[in-house]
Ligand code: ADP
């Protein structure tokens with residue numbers, strides 16, 4: 001039975017706990033709930049505004065501020081002000097190497113496949129922790145505004161987010177003290193906000209056009225039986241409202257003959273002009289002329305001029321729409337609804353061009369920067385069982401996954417996934433010449449497998465001997481409508497394959513499931529901390545392995561002092577592994593990397609030219 005209490009903010013009766021919907025955006029984040037009238041509403045905590053800029057500032061005294069307060073430090077204290085962390089979530093350094101100059105803070109470059117870290121002062125943060133700070137701020141604002149505890153949430157992510165990015169978002173929620181009931185695609189949430197897809201008899205193909213601050217996404221969705229299937233996505237991770245601001249700024253620079261060099265050295269003027277450009281852009285969404293000045297510099301621009309400047313960018317988004325249609329196997333005429341999402345779709349020209357492209361009026365009645373959060377709140381309400389008109393599809397009550405390095409649980413099918421469902425991930429070996437791989441299947445929410453329930457264990461045998469990291473082992477989970485889980489492992493290079501079938505619900509009572517969930521919530525934060533420590537340790541061990549092999553193989557190309565120094569760094573890293581401090585381990589990994597990088601490159605070049613010479617002689 002649900003407990004009922006009085007909401008002091010609204011004076012109405014309210015269930016003790018409610019589930020909020022969170023839009024964790026690249027530029028802005030926000031949290032919404034279903035108000036006592038049954039309508040979704042964005043939470044506005046006492047004058048702080050609806051949108052929380054997704055920016056974190058580390059103050060000199062070690063404290064952290066999030067949102068508008070942090071935004072002020074973007075230009076004055078760039079190394080300690082973290083923005084756009086969503087771009088790093090669940091990403092490895094190799095994923096983001098191409099655009100590292102975009103970040104004004106320190107993204108650790110260890111040139112590996114491990115997940116990126118950010119260095120602030122002498123501490124290391126993962127994007128999960130940083131996103132956790134933003135989510136914690138949202139949770140606190142919601143609690144403050146609603147005067148009730150907020151412990152459960154639905155969080156949205158872009159449709160193109162992969163498993164690792166989704167898992168990272170869940171973990172960030174855990175760190176913030178939130179039980180993340182479901183990760184929902186942003187376009188799906190936007191659609192729900194418009195009531196599209198709420199009727200299970202409805203069958204539709206829709207397009208969701210999302211132009212935010214720095215990113216553009218278009219998704220083509222097929223809705224059938226209340227299920228949203230992503231037919232295709234397209235977009236540009238560096239195209240958004242920021243480009244519109246920049247276009248205006250550059251126009252003013254030319255108009256006023258401003259010296260770019262002078263401007264580059266005057267951060268305050270630069271930032272001031274940037275803010276004015278954004279202000280002008282927003283004004284031009286409702287008026288035909290913007291006219292202002294800053295330090296005597298006249299700042300004027302007409303709507304017509306603005307549209308001329310941004311036309312190529314808008315065209316680029318339409319090109320993406322064209323590709324998305326082709327990939328989704330559909331045509332503009334077949335799209336039944338077009339939904340506008342993201343603050344930048346407030347620009348009238350954007351709406352006009354998109355409507356013309358699809359040949360129909362677009363949905364823009366709901367605030368485009370709120371629509372995703374509002375839809376997430378509706379999804380929460382459905383999960384809470386408050387919408388009797390909507391059929392709750394069968395879901396799996398506990399997560400299913402396998403054991404990875406260090407005894408960690410790697411979730412493959414998250415709890416609350418609709419069944420039937422299929423998911424998989426690719427793994428590799430950690431030791432050279434490894435020919436067998438043990439696959440242990442677990443069920444539960446804890447980060448360490450030994451706190452979870454073991455379902456099965458089997459061995460994939462006959463992997464051809466290869467260097468560590470080369471074999472590609474696909475592990476696929478298929479949970480059918482009867483609750484039977486089939487786990488299949490296949491090594492792609494050789495084709496060796498092994499399979500088991502299990503019934504995860506076998507011998508498990510409802511009370512036990514509930515207890516497992518309660519335990520996981522109680523231990524969530526400690527669990528994630530421990531997971532991060534184990535991950536740091538595993539990364540450290542891999543680094544030791546690589547560094548030691550490097551010394552063994554290449555001692556001939558190294559100078560004596562380089563060998564001695566490297567060994568000192570290796571020993572320091574080894575010593576840090578058992579200290580129980582992940583920051584220390586990351587610091588030692590970083591130091592070993594920094595020290596060896598210059599001569600590692602030199603040795604590589606030498607080894608290659610040596611090998612080539614060898615070939616020529618033969
Ligand atoms: P994200 O999804 O990337 O977090 P948002 O959807 O909040 O971002 O969009 C932020 C962008 O919307 C910013 O570039 C902002 O300047 C722009 N924006 C906000 N209001 C308006 C407006 N009235 N007219 C045009 N652009 C706007």
Ligand code: MG
Pocket residue numbers: 025026212342372
């Ligand atoms: Mg967004």
